[in-house]
Structure formats: structure tokens, C-alpha cells
Amino acid sequence: MDTRQMGGTGRRVGAVGLGCMGMSWGYDQLGRDADVSVQVIRRALDLGADLIDTSDQYGPFTNEELVGRALRGHRDRAYLATKGGLVVDDPETFASHRDGRPEHLRAACEASLRRLGVDHVDLYQLHRIDPEVPLEESWGALAELVKEGKVGAIGLSEASVEEIRTAHAIHPVTSVQTELSLWSREPLADGVLAHCAEAGITFVSYSPLGRGFLSGAISSPEDLPEVDGRHRTPRFQPEAIAANQPIIDRAREVARQLGVTVPQVSLAWVLAQGEHVVAIPGTKNPRYLEENAAAAGVTLTSEQLALLDAVPEAVGTRY
Numbered sequence: 001m002d003t004r005q006m007g008g009t010g011r012r013v014g015a016v017g018l019g020c021m022g023m024s025w026g027y028d029q030l031g032r033d034a035d036v037s038v039q040v041i042r043r044a045l046d047l048g049a050d051l052i053d054t055s056d057q058y059g060p061f062t063n064e065e066l067v068g069r070a071l072r073g074h075r076d077r078a079y080l081a082t083k084g085g086l087v088v089d090d091p092e093t094f095a096s097h098r099d100g101r102p103e104h105l106r107a108a109c110e111a112s113l114r115r116l117g118v119d120h121v122d123l124y125q126l127h128r129i130d131p132e133v134p135l136e137e138s139w140g141a142l143a144e145l146v147k148e149g150k151v152g153a154i155g156l157s158e159a160s161v162e163e164i165r166t167a168h169a170i171h172p173v174t175s176v177q178t179e180l181s182l183w184s185r186e187p188l189a190d191g192v193l194a195h196c197a198e199a200g201i202t203f204v205s206y207s208p209l210g211r212g213f214l215s216g217a218i219s220s221p222e223d224l225p226e227v228d229g230r231h232r233t234p235r236f237q238p239e240a241i242a243a244n245q246p247i248i249d250r251a252r253e254v255a256r257q258l259g260v261t262v263p264q265v266s267l268a269w270v271l272a273q274g275e276h277v278v279a280i281p282g283t284k285n286p287r288y289l290e291e292n293a294a295a296a297g298v299t300l301t302s303e304q305l306a307l308l309d310a311v312p313e314a315v316g317t318r319y
């Protein structure tokens with residue numbers, strides 16, 4: 001698989017990684033199978049999709065346990081990334097609050113290491129910046145964890161250019177994880193993607209398949225499993241799904257030209273946004289994993305990129 005640099009760490013990871021959230025949290029709540037998920041994680045390592053992303057929020061906590069189980073005996077093959085700083089209030093509604101206090105982040109990271117069964121993670125990400133705590137304090141706490149060898153590098157999630165600059169001045173920001181896909185192009189408009197390229201920071205695209213919409217398989221809410229967190233979100237309401245189909249039509253046209261699939265076109269578009277971009281599509285399905293990993297080898301022509309760049313703005317907010 002094509003590999004890309006992780007910030008200034010000297011480590012390279014597969015351009016396509018694996019997001020593990022949906023194995024324990026958020027979407028298809030009845031279609032989960034821990035044994036299959038373990039196989040998916042191990043197969044991802046075989047395919048070179050070695051950036052394995054989790055968080056203490058997912059489950060909460062159980063996703064890290066699952067990832068830990070999958071990596072037993074395989075730890076060295078993974079670039080293991082987790083996150084802290086979001087605390088779940090209600091697993092039914094997924095309601096969570098931010099906690100960026102240094103004492104919370106330290107305790108959260110240590111608990112993550114225990115659940116994952118590892119002595120360090122390669123990347124620890126501040127899941128959200130807490131407006132109640134100066135970023136200098138939260139980031140300083142993560143820098144301490146690097147010094148202690150508990151984490152190899154640190155990253156941000158959903159940060160502005162100004163926040164990235166503030167953090168970088170204290171300790172190198174290795175990565176910024178933010179939603180980026182054909183229907184979530186904010187990081188192109190707000191300068192975050194370009195700033196990461198300039199500063200040598202890896203941009204980790206989360207939900208690169210638009211939470212499944214950009215696979216082309218969802219044309220109405222009935223295409224989602226009955227018990228599924230997406231039913232609560234604005235872009236999976238019937239009007240938004242219908243209004244956003246032209247994005248899929250365009251991706252389908254390009255997929256036909258290249259003889260590849262719609263999800264592969266969606267991922268190829270994300271990876272074409274810069275050599276500093278990696279994508280972490282989420283799946284618990286072995287077949288989807290193979291398809292997504294192969295997207296790292298799909299190259300779009302400049303005409304195809306222009307066609308995709310021109311898709312209409314998405315209808316409905318992200319959250």
C-alpha cells in the first residue's frame with residue numbers, strides 16, 4: 001500500500017487506515033460481531049492499513065478493549081492511535097462532554113493503555129479542545145505523556161488553524177484528525193488542510209465515506225439498519241439523503257470511467273487532497289475492508305478530480 005509520513009515522527013503509515021469506532025459505537029448497533037471485528041483489524045495490518053484508530057469514547061471504553069484484543073501478538077505491526085478528552089454522559093443518545101483538564105487527560109491516557117494492553121500508543125489525540133481549559137494546559141499535559149514514553153506523538157481533532165499554531169509552538173502537532181470527504185469539505189475552506197501541509201502535519205480524514213453515505217449504498221433511511229445512531233443525524237433525514245444523491249451520481253460516473261467502486265472513488269478523492277492526507281474509513285465488514293484498502297491504489301485524472309470538486313455542497317449539517 002502507498003504510505004504517507006506521520007508528521008515529523010519519521011514513521012510512515014498506509015494511506016488508508018482503519019477506523020474502529022463502528023465496531024462498538026454509533027451506527028449499526030445490532031450488526032456487530034467482536035470476533036469478525038478482530039479479524040478485520042488483523043487483516044487491515046496484512047493489507048498495510050496499519051493506522052488503527054480508536055478512542056476511549058467509543059463504547060464507551062469497549063472499543064479500546066476490542067482493539068487491544070485484536071492487537072495481542074500483533075502490536076508492532078500497527079500504528080496505534082487513540083483519543084481522550086470526550087466523556088460519555090449517555091450511551092443511548094451518544095451525548096458526551098469535553099474534559100481537557102490535565103489531570104483528566106493523564107488518567108484517561110493511562111486507562112486507555114490498560115484497556116489496550118500496551119505500554120504506549122503511537123499517537124494520542126485530544127478528541128476535542130475544551131473551551132473551559134486553556135489549550136496550553138491540555139496540550140502541555142499530552143506533551144508530558146510523550147516525555148514519559150506513554151505516547152509516541154500527539155495530535156488534535158477538529159482544531160482551527162490558530163489552535164494548531166498554539167499547540168505546535170508548545171510541542172509538535174503530529175496530526176489533525178477532522179472530517180473530510182466529498183460531502184464535508186470544510187478543511188479546504190477554513191485553511192486547516194493547507195496549514196497542515198505547510199507545517200508538516202498529517203491530516204487524518206475521519207468519516208471519509210460520509211458515515212456510509214458516500215459508499216453509494218444509502219438512498220433512503222430504510223437502507224440503514226433499524227437500530228442505528230445515524231437516524232438521529234441531520235444528513236440521514238429523508239430530505240437530506242434525497243437532496244445529496246447528486247454527489248453519489250457524480251462519484252458513480254467517475255467509478256464507471258475507472259472500473260472501480262463508488263467508495264473507492266470517495267476515498268481516492270480524499271487521498272488526492274494532498275500527500276499529507278491519510279484516510280481512516282470505518283468498517284466491521286471484511287469485504288469492505290479489502291475494497292477500502294485497494295482504494296489507496298486508485299488514481300483520479302485531473303478531469304475526474306475537477307468533476308468531483310464541483311459536486312454540490314451537502315444539504316444538512318454534519319452533526
Ligand SMILES: NC(=O)c1ccc[n+]([C@@H]2O[C@H](COP(=O)([O-])OP(=O)(O)OC[C@H]3O[C@@H](n4cnc5c(N)ncnc54)[C@H](OP(=O)(O)O)[C@@H]3O)[C@@H](O)[C@H]2O)c1
Pocket residue numbers: 018019020021022027028053054127157158177178205206207208209210211212213215217263280281282283284285287288289291292
Ligand atoms: N475525531 C472524531 O471526532 C471522529 C468522529 C467520527 C469518526 N472518527 C473516526 O473515523 C473513523 C471512520 O469514520 P466513520 O466510521 O464515522 O465513517 P465512514 O468511514 O465515513 O463510514 C463508515 C460507514 O461506512 C460503511 N462502509 C465502510 N466501507 C464501506 C464500503 N466499502 N462499502 C459500503 N459501505 C462501507 C460502514 O459499514 P460497516 O460498519 O457495516 O462496515 C459504516 O457504516 C471512525 O471509525 C473513527 O475512528 C473520528
